[in-house]
Amino acid sequence: MEPAERLNAAVVAVGRLRDRRAFQDLFDHFAPRVKGYLMRLGAGSAVAEDLAQEALLTVWRKAALFDPGKASASTWIFTIARNLRIDAIRKERRPELDPNDPALLPESERAADEGLDWAQAEDRLRLALAQLPREQSQIIELSFLAEKPHSIIANELGLPLGTVKSRIRLAMARLRLALGERA
Amino acid sequence: MSITHHPGEELLLGYASGAANEAVALLVASHIALCPACRAKVRGVEAAGGSLLSDMAPVALGQNAYQAVLARLDEPTAAILRGANLGGDVPVPLQPYAGANFADVPWRHITTGLAHYPLLSKGGTRARLIRAMPGAAVAAHTHRGEEWTLVLTGSYHDATGRYAAGDVQSTTPELSHEPKADDGPVCINLAVTDAPLVFSGLVHKLIGKLHGF
Numbered sequence: 593m594e595p596a597e598r599l600n601a602a603v604v605a606v607g608r609l610r611d612r613r614a615f616q617d618l619f620d621h622f623a624p625r626v627k628g629y630l631m632r633l634g635a636g637s638a639v640a641e642d643l644a645q646e647a648l649l650t651v652w653r654k655a656a657l658f659d660p661g662k663a664s665a666s667t668w669i670f671t672i673a674r675n676l677r678i679d680a681i682r683k684e685r686r687p688e689l690d691p692n693d694p695a696l697l698p699e700s701e702r703a704a705d706e707g708l709d710w711a712q713a714e715d716r717l718r719l720a721l722a723q724l725p726r727e728q729s730q731i732i733e734l735s736f737l738a739e740k741p742h743s744i745i746a747n748e749l750g751l752p753l754g755t756v757k758s759r760i761r762l763a764m765a766r767l768r769l770a771l772g773e774r775a
Numbered sequence: 776m777s778i779t780h781h782p783g784e785e786l787l788l789g790y791a792s793g794a795a796n797e798a799v800a801l802l803v804a805s806h807i808a809l810c811p812a813c814r815a816k817v818r819g820v821e822a823a824g825g826s827l828l829s830d831m832a833p834v835a836l837g838q839n840a841y842q843a844v845l846a847r848l849d850e851p852t853a854a855i856l857r858g859a860n861l862g863g864d865v866p867v868p869l870q871p872y873a874g875a876n877f878a879d880v881p882w883r884h885i886t887t888g889l890a891h892y893p894l895l896s897k898g899g900t901r902a903r904l905i906r907a908m909p910g911a912a913v914a915a916h917t918h919r920g921e922e923w924t925l926v927l928t929g930s931y932h933d934a935t936g937r938y939a940a941g942d943v944q945s946t947t948p949e950l951s952h953e954p955k956a957d958d959g960p961v962c963i964n965l966a967v968t969d970a971p972l973v974f975s976g977l978v979h980k981l982i983g984k985l986h987g988f
Contacts, residue, residue, distance in 0.1 A: 596829075612848075619841055624833030631834055641836055645844050652848055663818065667825025674793040674824065684797040684897075687804035687868035689814070710822065718826040735792040736827055741799070742785035743921065743969065753921075753947075760785045764820065771819050 596711035599665040607655035618665070619648050626673045632737050635681060643680055647673045664710040713771050720770035728763035731756060778810050778941035782923065787813060791820035798895055798902035799923070802943070802967045804868035806925050809941040866927065869894075869965065873904060877928065877963055882906055888956075889913065894965075902967045907931060907956035915953040922946045922968045924954075929962030931955060 599621060605614035623644045630640035650672050658668055675686045721729060730749075734740040740748065746756040782803060789795030790803035807814040863875025872894040873880055882890035888911025894902040899920075907913070909929075923945050930939035933952040938944050946952065956962040 612845075615848075616841065619844065622828075623836050623840065625828055625831040627836060628831040628834040629828055632831070637834075640834070641840065644836060645840055649844055649847055652844075653852055663822065664825050666829045667822045670824040670828040671821055673828070678793055685871065687797070687801045687871075689804060689808055689868060713822060714826045714829065717823050718830065721823060721826060732788070732792075732823070735788050735794045736824055739792075739794045741789050741794050741796065741969075757783055757785050760788055761783075764784045764788065764816070767823055768816070768819055771822065 594711060596664055596666065596714055600660045600711055603651065603655050603658045603665045603668065604660060606652060607658055615648075615652055618651060618669075622651070622666070622669050623648050626669065629670075629673055629737075630677060633677065633739055635677070639681070643673070643676055646680075647676055650676065660710065661708075662710070664714045666714065667710065708771070716770040716772075717767060720766050724763055724766060728759050728766075731759050732763055777939075778812075780936075780938060780942035780944060781810065781813055782806055782925075782943040783945055784816070786923070787816050788820055791817050792824060796900050796969065797897060798900040798967045799969055801868060801872065801894070801902050802923050802925050802965055805866045805927070805965055806941065806943055808866040808868055864928075869927075872902075877906075880904060880906075887911065900967070900969045902965065905964045905966050907954075907962045907964075909956055909958045909961070911962075912953055912955040915951055917951045918946050918948050918968070920948060920969055922966065924967075925965040927963045927965060929960040930957045931962050931964070932957060 599618065602611075602614040602617045605611040606618065626647045627637075627640045627644040630643055631637065635643065647669065651669060654672070658665070663671075675688070678684050678686045721732065724732065731742075731745055734745050734748075735742075742756050742760065743753065745751075746753045749756070786795065786799060786803050790800050790807075795803065803813075803817070807817055863870060864877055865873050865875055873892065880892050882892055884890050888908035890906045892904045892906075894904065896902075904927075905913075905924075907929075923943055924938070926938050926940050926942050926944075928940055930937060931954045932938065933944075933954040935944070935950075935952065937957070
């Protein structure tokens with residue numbers, strides 16, 4: 593089994609069977625990466641350690657909600673770490689969708705999305721990210737790993753806002769192409 | 776509902792990466808509650824976040840980290856429910872700020888036909904609900920920094936076009952406009968202003984009263 597598929601299966605096993613062996617796999621793989629992510633974003637080692645533990649505890653508690661048809665394990669855990677960080681470090685609320693929101697419209701126009709193999713899609717995305725022109729990948733990185741909104745990025749790079757926006761548009765179109773979606 | 780005006784991709788990126796401030800995140804979350812196309816885009820960007828996390832250089836945890844987590848696995852926790860149905864006509868991401876029903880929002884009167892309700896204000900960014908009765912117009916105004924308006928109910932128009940439920944109008948500081956609510960259902964909008972940090976020479980541009988309200 594490919595590593596990404598193994599990790600997906602581990603989350604499913606934790607959700608359905610409360611499988612502690614699978615949980616330990618997830619912990620060993622993800623906790624050090626979540627800690628690395630948090631430190632990259634400026635957290636001190638002790639805080640990052642606490643939050644990484646908290647993130648994996650959240651994985652244990654919410655594993656039954658994980659849907660491998662909608663995200664890979666690493667994407668799902670990224671969103672958990674991102675939201676924990678916003679809550680604990682920025683002390684902000686994170687506005688999120690409720691999956692059963694009656695206002696949600698059926699995703700019929702994007703039905704292809706549901707059947708997507710997210711584990712494979714992640715490999716294609718990784719490749720696409722690596723192949724982005726530096727001027728585009730730099731902005732994506734500043735957004736994910738330095739928490740800079742587009743206006744601050746423009747300011748720091750000394751670029752017009754419109755230039756930053758169009759680089760983001762180009763980068764996102766390439767990522768969507770890698771996902772096999774209409775750009 | 777046919778949505779024709781979507782938020783810029785820089786907002787979707789900011790929301791998915793976590794870089795967007797709370798007010799912008801609130802706008803994007805409320806839009807994607809109404810827009811499947813942008814919801815799919817956000818999911819795609821989050822997948823990029825997943826692959827960045829996979830590639831992150833691991834930083835070893837303390838020796839007892841796993842044991843510490845293991846000891847907490849059986850802690851009792853509140854039931855985690857998927858998709859509790861909260862009801863109400865306010866999009867779910869907005870409900871913690873505004874309550875479940877627009878009718879119960881403690882609206883504050885501005886002028887005839889216009890009312891607002893501030894939701895949050897932090898570090899130069901603000902989010903508020905604006906309610907315009909049919910035909911009510913907001914006095915001509917310009918913007919300090921970028922501003923985004925998400926239509927939640929009804930519709931309005933200005934010289935740039937017509938905006939209906941689910942649409943996001945993005946305005947830049949150059950735009951001067953005079954939005955006017957259309958006839959029909961009451962027009963309720965979520966308005967977010969984002970005044971970016973700018974070096975001191977430009978600070979005066981960010982200060983000063985907002986026109987209109």
